[in-house]
Amino acid sequence: AQSVTQLGSHVSVSEGALVLLRCNYSSSVPPYLFWYVQYPNQGLQLLLKYTSAATLVKGINGFEAEFKKSETSFHLTKPSAHMSDAAEYFCAVRTMDSNYQLIWGAGTKLIIKP
Amino acid sequence: KAGVTQTPRYLIKTRGQQVTLSCSPISGHRSVSWYQQTPGQGLQFLFEYFSETQRNKGNFPGRFSGRQFSNSRSEMNVSTLELGDSALYLCASSLEGLVTGELFFGEGSRLTVL
Numbered sequence: 655a656q657s658v659t660q661l662g663s664h665v666s667v668s669e670g671a672l673v674l675l676r677c678n679y680s681s682s683v684p685p686y687l688f689w690y691v692q693y694p695n696q697g698l699q700l701l702l703k704y705t706s707a708a709t710l711v712k713g714i715n716g717f718e719a720e721f722k723k724s725e726t727s728f729h730l731t732k733p734s735a736h737m738s739d740a741a742e743y744f745c746a747v748r749t750m751d752s753n754y755q756l757i758w759g760a761g762t763k764l765i766i767k768p
Numbered sequence: 769k770a771g772v773t774q775t776p777r778y779l780i781k782t783r784g785q786q787v788t789l790s791c792s793p794i795s796g797h798r799s800v801s802w803y804q805q806t807p808g809q810g811l812q813f814l815f816e817y818f819s820e821t822q823r824n825k826g827n828f829p830g831r832f833s834g835r836q837f838s839n840s841r842s843e844m845n846v847s848t849l850e851l852g853d854s855a856l857y858l859c860a861s862s863l864e865g866l867v868t869g870e871l872f873f874g875e876g877s878r879l880t881v882l
Binding site: 686688690695696697698699700703744746748754755756758759760761 | 772816824860873874
């Protein structure tokens with residue numbers, strides 16, 4: 655069965671520092687992978703997605719993620735954190751095995767220290 | 769272009785009652801999916817409707833039901849409410865459905881069951 659693991663329920667970084675949010679997945683077939691962001695009191699918004707084209711995917715707001723098949727990882731990064739990046743981030747995987755349902759990670763809350 | 773609209777935003781019910789939540793998707797989107805979000809269980813898929821037909825269903829009891837109208841608006845109903853049904857219920861619309869994984873979420877309906 656597919657699964658998604660996000661390491662760290664909370665990640666704290668200083669403003670201007672590198673943001674690294676970790677996501678590992680398990681899938682028996684090539685997956686589609688997604689990062690969504692949820693700002694306080696809002697719904698989720700798609701940040702970026704991987705669909706088996708380029709392994710380095712660029713998203714909105716300066717975020718990018720790299721698909722590493724050998725490590726079954728899809729970590730999210732941003733070179734320089736901004737206060738407005740404070741939110742909860744969700745990694746998700748979609749494969750045909752799951753009848754196209756998205757399997758969601760538990761989420762990582764990103765805290766930005768001034 | 770208007771986003772996904774969910775009503776009501778907040779509601780309080782007591783155990784045993786039933787509730788109906790509404791979702792208006794982005795114009796032109798034929799897929800509406802519903803999710804339950806709780807601190808303990810994270811995001812869980814309820815069901816997906818596409819052109820008035822239920823196309824996917826998650827692992828929720830039959831107390832949770834939904835429907836989609838010809839204008840793509842969707843409703844979900846929860847009967848015989850339990851304390852554990854307290855959650856944020858999110859609706860997402862999509863042009864082509866779960867197959868793309870690109871979902872546009874509403875801000876959610878926060879249900880509190882007393």
